[in-house]
Amino acid sequence: MKTALYITAMAVTTYLIRMLPFTFFTKRIRSRFIKSFLYYIPYAVLSAMTIPAIFYSTGSVITAAAGTVVALILAFFGLPLIVVALSSSAAVFIAGLLI
Amino acid sequence: MKNSLFKGMYHGIPIALGYFSVSFGFGILAVRCGLSVFSAGMISLTNLTSAGQAAGVDVIAAGGTIIEMILVQITINLRYSLMALSLSQKLDKSFTPIHRLIASYGITDEIFAVCSAQEDRLKPSYMYGMISVAALGWTSGTVLGAAAGSLLPESVSDAMGIVLYGMFLAIIIPPSRKKLSVLLTVIIAAVISILFRYVITVVSGGFAVIISAVVAAAAAAFLFPINDDTNGE
Numbered sequence: 446m447k448t449a450l451y452i453t454a455m456a457v458t459t460y461l462i463r464m465l466p467f468t469f470f471t472k473r474i475r476s477r478f479i480k481s482f483l484y485y486i487p488y489a490v491l492s493a494m495t496i497p498a499i500f501y502s503t504g505s506v507i508t509a510a511a512g513t514v515v516a517l518i519l520a521f522f523g524l525p526l527i528v529v530a531l532s533s534s535a536a537v538f539i540a541g542l543l544i
Numbered sequence: 545m546k547n548s549l550f551k552g553m554y555h556g557i558p559i560a561l562g563y564f565s566v567s568f569g570f571g572i573l574a575v576r577c578g579l580s581v582f583s584a585g586m587i588s589l590t591n592l593t594s595a596g597q598a599a600g601v602d603v604i605a606a607g608g609t610i611i612e613m614i615l616v617q618i619t620i621n622l623r624y625s626l627m628a629l630s631l632s633q634k635l636d637k638s639f640t641p642i643h644r645l646i647a648s649y650g651i652t653d654e655i656f657a658v659c660s661a662q663e664d665r666l667k668p669s670y671m672y673g674m675i676s677v678a679a680l681g682w683t684s685g686t687v688l689g690a691a692a693g694s695l696l697p698e699s700v701s702d703a704m705g706i707v708l709y710g711m712f713l714a715i716i717i718p719p720s721r722k723k724l725s726v727l728l729t730v731i732i733a734a735v736i737s738i739l740f741r742y743v744i745t746v747v748s749g750g751f752a753v754i755i756s757a758v759v760a761a762a763a764a765a766f767l768f769p770i771n772d773d774t775n776g777e
Contacts, residue, residue, distance in 0.1 A: 451613055456591055482765040
């Protein structure tokens, strides 16, 4: 029951965030600070979510570190999201076999 | 009408394939956090977003409050408001308010990116085609990951646990390489997040992400305001 409440809260909030501006907002944002803030927020969110949580995502800090290094290198060279994500996972798997 | 529906579905296929493998990882993550296969599938079907869902599952696992859940979702998904705003300027006349209410469900990073790249104005059927295929990939991947995650050997499900984070790195690293301001944002957010994890441990995970992200983005906006002609993407 509690879970249903959580899921409803997630779904409604996420929907409203998309729906309100898409349906009702037609003016342009003028504030340079707010525009800049909105530009940087996705990167800030993803970084805060990933570090340090990525090191605890596989059950072993060592295999997670291997996956992280592979992801960083492939991302640095601009490979597609899916390639980076799956290679990182493959690196964790291989590291898990070795240790 | 039909043509744009099929065109949308066709453009949605690569998105769905990418979503499938990432959401498979999400399904495993959700089950590990104690959720049922049904709950995991419902979260994916009703939210259609990776980072917000991963953070949401963390809040559920930690027994956080509903207010915390709402604030976490607002902060992490705030970027969709900007994307929705940008797309709203690009809609065809046939996009009546009812269509807007329906199509706003499917504004994700990838769908936004593909829709923005279209030369023509967006028709509702085009977006519906893309959204339905993408949502199918996202939800089915989640359900399979949640259901089969327990059947997979532990070494495989352990390895899948990193998929979402790998994708997040793939999103933030390339722009960090090109722009000092983005690199700084990423570093500030990571440092604050690390502090919350190891030093200021009284703050729960969801709020730690919010505070880290808001401080980092505000600092970057203050130090490196974007040019007015940059449209925030």
